[in-house]
Amino acid sequence: MEVNKCLLLVLALFLLLGTHGGEAQPLVPAVLTFGDSSVDVGNNDYLYTIIKANYPPYGRDFKNQVATGRFCNGKLATDITAETLGFESYAPAYLSPAASGNNLLIGANFASAGSGYYDHTALLYHAIPLSQQLEYFKEYQSKLAAVAGSSQAQSIINGSLYIISAGASDFVQNYYINPFLFKTQTADQFSDRLISIFSDTVTQLYGMGARRIGVTSLPPLGCLPAAITLFGHGSSGCVSRLNSDSENFNGKMNATVDSLSSQFPDLKIAVFDIYTPLLSLVTSPESQGFTEARRGCCGTGTVETTVLLCNPKSIGTCPNATTYVFWDAVHPSEAANQVIADSLLAEGINLVT
Template sequence: MEARCLLLLAVLLLAGAHGGEAQPLVPGVFTFGDSSVDIGNNDYLHTLIKADFPPYGRDFPNRVATGRFCNGKLATDITADTLGFTSYPPAYLSPQASGKNLLIGANFASAGSGYYDHTALMYHAIPFSQQLEYFREYQSKLTAFAGSSQAKSIISGSLYIVSFGASDFVQNYYINPLLFKTQTVDQFSDRLVSIFVNSATQLYGMGARRIAVTTLPPLGCLPAAITLFGHGSTGCVSRLNSDSQRFNGKMSAAVSSLAKRYHDLKIAVFDIYTPLYSLVTSPGDQGFTEAKRGCCGTGKVEFTVFLCNPKSVGTCPNATTYVFWDAVHPSEAANQVIADALLVTGIDLVT
């Protein structure tokens, strides 16, 4: 909350410096990743991994199911609010991703995507390599729209949020014998981190100078993971959480290396693991009452069209005290807590 207050104060100071009209702390926000940050790109794909139907979005403004895998706002939406934006970066595949919306960034994320392109291909999602190509295409459109000088300023000053890895593990590695029988967790993690480093290098080459990459969440605490890998236990699966922690350590080391390599690059790790683990293990400390199952349906296996849909039986009437919305994704209330935690790291990126 201290970080949120500092950022809001910065927004107010900017407002005073611009004749009372508040200006965002960065010219744009660009998002790459998977379902945790997808705001609707999957709506335009031939895939079952969608969230453009109720009960998804029931607590979003106007109760619209936009394609967000949540009952309301994502952590990235809340972050954009705090940065001073009054609207959110559009889904890039949306017909509305043109015109003035180009000036506030774009969302290239796709549910089912990951660093490992085969993850995306399994679910007919947008591979990260393709997300980068869409960003390159976006730059051309932005230059045509705003002019070369302004486009360059927007690209270099904007915030880039990269969220990957969870799909690679939960929806690929752990269930794919071609992977888990041929590669150790550390080998798979090393491969993913290497792909991230190459991708971040490409982003840097395309002009990005403020990059945030999220850690893995405590994978063993996801309700679906407990159901699938908990062997009847209702507690977090420690093996999966250990995998997350080792991966996160490798990612932190890679980010430190990138920061040393590019002295004009602001890059940081957004820690998702710690705030979400705290919510799951001590939900009452922050006003939550349910942390082991999602609000949608039974909350144990429901995800996207697979059982979390308008006919889901048992969906809770009020998600504000649930840590998870479905069996994989946090609720808006949990995303608020996560976003507040991320702002502590994010201050240096946007000031």
């Protein structure tokens, strides 16, 4: 049943893409991405920060085996989504010196590993706060108008797909390890704070012309290998308290998206649920062709992430990541990203058509 459903969706997508001169045309004029390490394609390469992934073994399963700055052995879920939408390659990092000219016509990536909804999270790691990412988007609009002309630029801005992926860093890299936050706010109160920032972010993007916005849910934070190591108290299973925090946040996110839809009738906005497919991979990996879901491929897979811990000298890195749910102790492998991206196909088609 699920296979047939997937095939029908792929066929529908093929028909929607259409052709022009024998070449498939993208469903949207551009993809623009904001958020954290789950969608950063290399912006942090140009920042003075320890949160980097431009070093082997990151990127080892790309065709050219180059570490681009993606926190993965290969493609991110957003890379796969962009390809599905008809783009041959995903937009380069916006801060890259090469990110200019015609690259503006396929979108830009403003994401920064270590960032989140809460600006203080990014400041802790010298990353790009979400508020600054919006400022870069304003600059992008001006550059786009210079390249494409005001009319076409406005059409691109209105028709593009906007992806927001944040929140996980706010919890894992800030709230859970920050005594000030943890002792002065409950996880529920912190969620309310983040949701308020999310709502304001969408409102600002809408005001700047965005009309198609996809926002990712939180993953099951308690199932990340690093979370199990740091907060599992010796257990090899997911940390239920952290998963409950994710579920609570996601419930608030869904309610806020419904409210924003009512507030802005011409806005198409949807929650991309990554919690469910990733939890399924972790709890029943064998049923989907995976063999390891409790630790990452890089090093011991228990705490390794960023070049400080995941690098060519990391002892124990697996030779083949295709059966690992996680690449490092925080981020999914390319194989898992493919499963996640496939699960979002139906919602994605609804958003861009």
